[in-house]
Amino acid sequence: MARIEQLKLAGSNRALLLLALIAGLVAAVVVFIAVSNGGDDNANPAGVSDNVTSALIATQSISVGTEITSDMVKIVSVPNDLLVSGAYADSELVVGDVARVAIAQGEQITSNKVGIAVPDKGLSGVLPLGMRAIGVNVEQVTAVGGLLLPGDHVDIVATYKIKRAPGLAEDEYILRTETILQNVEILSVGQEAQEASARIDTSADPSTTNPSYTSGDLPDNVEEQPRANTITVALSLADAQLLISFQQRADQVWAAERAFGETARAEIPPHEVILVE
Secondary structure: OHHHHHHHHHHHHHHHHHHHHHHHHHHHHHHHHHHHHHHHHHHOOOOOOOOEEEEEEEOOOEOOOOEOOHHHEEEEEEEHHHOOOOEOOOHHHOOOOEEOOOEOOOOEOEOOOEEEOOOOEOEOOOOOOOOEEEEEEOOOOOOHHHOOOOOOEEEEEEEEEEEOOOOOOOOEEEEEEEEEEEEEEEEEEOOEEOEOOOEOOOOOOOOOOOOOOOOOEOOOOOOOOOOOOEEEEEEOHHHHHHHHHHHHHOOEEEEEEOOOOOOOOOOOOOEEEEEEO
């Protein structure tokens, strides 16, 4: 009987040992889950999850031309579907820059809203990098009745004669009207000009472009210059050569004003009529 009792006790000890091992494993799993959750809370504080992203916002209203300081901005968590394209997530990238546009309190700060201050150097401080300022001779009739303003965008249309074209009589010629340039920005009308604005800092991303409709800031109380005989436009060097060539040989060069914000280009064939001298 003693032998049987010893076997029963040994079996009970093994069962207790097995239960202890199972309990230990369960406790270890519970501790692991708790630690893991605690670690996630530290990585994503204040309810931050995979559905939100850090973004830099303004803690106060920031007017145009104001240098941004550290107390003007802070980082917050923003739902991914409300994150603005180009929004910063690091205050060090904007502190010391200048507001290019007015920024409202609570507004996300993006790359196109801040830039590097440009000293007032006349049109050279307004002109986009890589562009050239070119004057266009105009009259009231060729400049929308003298109603053009700095910051407007126009298409440039030229009219010129083609003589001795094949199939024409000696006294006939073709009068061609041709749109030679589209979506051209006006920097100044007479002496009324845009003013220098902060430039976007492209050092971090050289592919960054200026999305603003105007290259500079419009002067306060800008006025029409109906008697102005020159408008100054911003063109690439190749387009500047084209415009100069047409001004030298065209009968007239016209500026056709665009609706505000319109930037689309269209394929417009030249219009031709045969006339008699």
